[in-house]
Amino acid sequence: MKTSKFKLTCFCLTFFILTSISLCAQTSTNVKSEISIVNTINDTDLIWHQAPDFFPNCSFTILNGDISKPNLDFFFKIEPNTSVISHTHNSPERMVLITGELEVTYEGEATRLLKAGSYAYGPAGKPHKAKCLDSGPCVLFIALVAPFDANPTE
Numbered sequence: 071m072k073t074s075k076f077k078l079t080c081f082c083l084t085f086f087i088l089t090s091i092s093l094c095a096q097t098s099t100n101v102k103s104e105i106s107i108v109n110t111i112n113d114t115d116l117i118w119h120q121a122p123d124f125f126p127n128c129s130f131t132i133l134n135g136d137i138s139k140p141n142l143d144f145f146f147k148i149e150p151n152t153s154v155i156s157h158t159h160n161s162p163e164r165m166v167l168i169t170g171e172l173e174v175t176y177e178g179e180a181t182r183l184l185k186a187g188s189y190a191y192g193p194a195g196k197p198h199k200a201k202c203l204d205s206g207p208c209v210l211f212i213a214l215v216a217p218f219d220a221n222p223t224e
Contacts, residue, residue: 109133111145111168111209118147124222127152133211142214148172148202156199156223161216163192170208173201197223 109116121128127149135142145168148154156177167184174190175181177197184190192198194216202208 107134109145111147116145121146122220124155124157125220128154137218140214140216142218144212144218146210146212148200148208148210150202150204150206150208152202154200154202156197158195158197158221158223159192159214159216160194160219161214162194163190164213165190165192166211168209168211169206171203171205172208172210173203175199 116131118129118131121130128147130144130146133143133145135144137144148170150170167186167188167190169186171186172184173181174184175198176192182190200208
């Protein structure tokens with residue numbers, strides 16, 4: 071009886087250890103196979119796309135992810151003296167202004183002036199609008215957790 075319990079205990083322990091090692095190896099392989107990404111707004115291999123028609127004089131380029139899936143990173147460019155109409159997103163936005171000066175107004179809040187290097191957080195579903203001032207194009211780095219969408223509110 072003691073021998074059977076000992077064998078069962080050894081078998082279970084061995085199975086647990088081998089399973090753990092296998093899972094760790096798979097996780098390690100997945101992490102090692104993903105490559106890092108480094109981009110600047112001036113990289114010539116970036117493909118800039120026109121934004122939807124309700125964002126005239128605006129363009130974007132995908133840095134990481136898929137526009138139809140969660141966890142998307144992209145640059146969004148607004149030409150000087152261009153206004154972006156009030157709109158919402160289903161995802162919170164995390165933004166860093168790379169170049170330019172941008173006025174941003176969230177519904178019920180005072181207008182804020184973002185300068186290069188400024189961080190801004192926009193809650194999901196909260197209407198907001200923006201205006202790029204005349205100091206050059208405004209380029210934002212934007213990270214979304216939900217798939218991209220933009221819904222005009224005007």
